[in-house]
Amino acid sequence: MRRCNFVVAVTPGQWDDMLPFVMLAYNSSVHESTGVTPAIAMLGRELRLPLDVQIGNPPGREAQGLPDYIRETRERIDRVHELARDHLKTQQRRQKYLHDRHAKESRFCPNDRVWLAMPRRGKLDRGWEGPYRVVEVMGPQTYRVRHNERKRRTIVVHSDRMKRYHARDITEQPDVGDRSVRGGTTRRQEHQPSGAAPPPSSEMKIGRSTRRRRPPGYLRDYIP
Numbered sequence: 001m002r003r004c005n006f007v008v009a010v011t012p013g014q015w016d017d018m019l020p021f022v023m024l025a026y027n028s029s030v031h032e033s034t035g036v037t038p039a040i041a042m043l044g045r046e047l048r049l050p051l052d053v054q055i056g057n058p059p060g061r062e063a064q065g066l067p068d069y070i071r072e073t074r075e076r077i078d079r080v081h082e083l084a085r086d087h088l089k090t091q092q093r094r095q096k097y098l099h100d101r102h103a104k105e106s107r108f109c110p111n112d113r114v115w116l117a118m119p120r121r122g123k124l125d126r127g128w129e130g131p132y133r134v135v136e137v138m139g140p141q142t143y144r145v146r147h148n149e150r151k152r153r154t155i156v157v158h159s160d161r162m163k164r165y166h167a168r169d170i171t172e173q174p175d176v177g178d179r180s181v182r183g184g185t186t187r188r189q190e191h192q193p194s195g196a197a198p199p200p201s202s203e204m205k206i207g208r209s210t211r212r213r214r215p216p217g218y219l220r221d222y223i224p
Contacts, residue, residue: 024049035087036080044077106159108134108143113165116145116157131165 027039028047039047064072108114113131120127132145141159 033088033091034084036084040080041077041084044073044080105141106162106164108137108159108162108164110134110137113148114145115163115165117161117163128163132162 115128115130136144
């Protein structure tokens with residue numbers, strides 16, 4: 001993908017003409033996860049690069065018949081697939097180790113209030129619902145939660161979908177002209193988790209855009 005981005009950055013006006021060269025570089029490069037190139041995993045042989053065409057085939061290579069070529073190609077593909085499977089397992093263990101090294105386990109107790117992640121129905125959907133209250137700890141990472149307003153809704157969820165609910169205090173400053181008020185009043189405000197869309201403000205004013213609109217050039221030639 002870095003090569004693709006580099007080609008697009010260097011030739012932004014003709015990137016589509018460079019796609020065959022990008023695909024050649026991609027299919028002939030060794031992938032980190034499989035340890036082999038996509039070409040040999042799919043075709044059973046490496047692609048002939050421009051340097052191979054210029055140098056030619058190695059000396060002493062005898063021509064093969066079609067049955068022998070098919071048999072050797074199948075055997076080679078089986079060996080490559082077995083090698084790729086072993087390499088994938090090794091890479092999975094490595095990636096799991098790298099992920100678990102920085103992962104933090106979330107623990108919740110009964111009566112804790114949490115946000116619950118929900119599938120997004122659109123771009124502007126918040127993706128979080130709640131607050132929910134933890135009713136029961138069913139396992140190391142499994143909890144039974146109930147919505148604060150919809151008491152009958154009780155579901156079992158994994159801790160990956162839960163985020164701790166916090167309510168922050170906002171102190172309202174008293175009006176300078178009102179001398180009867182001493183000190184600020186404190187009110188509770190729900191704190192949305194990161195990534196949630198803020199609620200619409202009632203004070204927001206929507207006006208007409210001041211952008212200048214120019215008609216397309218071909219309309220200048222039109223005579224009514």
